[in-house]
Amino acid sequence: MEIVSQIKACRLCADRFAATETRHRPNPILQGTPSARLLIASQAPGMRAHQSSTPFLDPSGDRLRDWLGLDEVAFYDADKVAIVPMAFCFPGYRKGADLPPPPICARTWRAQALAAFPNIALTLMIGGYAQKWHLGVKTGVTDTVAGWRTHFPRLIPLPHPSWRNTAWLKRNPWFEEALLPVLRARVAEVLT
Template identity: 40%
Template sequence: MDKLYLLSSQARACLICAGKIPFEPKPVFRIHPKSKILVVGQAPGTKVQNTGIPWNDPSGEELRRWLDVGREEFYNEEIFGILPMGFCYPGKGNSGDLPPRPECAPTWHPQFLKELPDLKLILLIGQYAQRYYLNGERKSNLTETVKAFKDYLPQYFPLVHPSPRNRLWQRKNPWFEKQVIPELRQHVFEVMNA
């Protein structure tokens, strides 16, 4: 616990992106040495940046629906660790938030992963997480990667981002709700209850 506590303290004090983002760095993540499932998303949005609570927005509500877990379970760090690709809000772009800062994940993720001996499943939410963790194992695009989720189990489970912006994608890809979500719930249930 001491090593992870020290690492978390260092990450919370991180200034690696100072001057490259529109606000003072305010890293948002949650982790515990007993975390079983790691949620790797993009980066905090403005609401999350302001509250300091990850996935505390409509995307989080949708993600919890997909996982079939309530807020209490989701924010239990002994079950779910949360390490976004970028720990701080990256700013606004032309069509939504900017991508996560590229310095963050390579700096912090490998160090955190070494301190999570009980980790059983990593949820890779969106293209940035999938690009980083799956590297050359990704399919031709996000849709194909998510469709081939079984290829990455039992370690990784790739997902589309649960943002309201992706509702159109979900309507165009009804297989996601019918095939992927039930499998996701089953894997999460098994890990939580192992």
């Protein structure tokens, strides 16, 4: 796909990334083909994804795959699953924490990237950045995810599967009890 090649060649943020604690180079990461039926709209690749050039190849990916009821083979099947983050590169660290996705990435590439996936039947919006862009919401992640039925069956907002959100998951047991079974069933329906 030409748009994927163009995104992978992007170096818009080279100076920005060179100025972070990690002083890394751009490494745009995404997956998908026009036949993909499931879109994972995430925030931005983490350091491990940056190092491996593979999205969600870390503990948050393990948790996400569990939420979706998918093994690694199904998750990384680009003909079925598109992974298109809000920013395609790891944004770097500031004081040991991930920087937010640079807005220039979504402004430059998002519309073109999404247009390359015409067969998407389900979009999962992971985290506040993706939820704000796709839904135009001004609410926080908790309220947006709690209101998931409003957007179902084509859109499902999710919290980030990071270990940092373990406390959030404990405070919101409805997520595991009510949303995860529906999510798994909908993902299975879309991918078969």
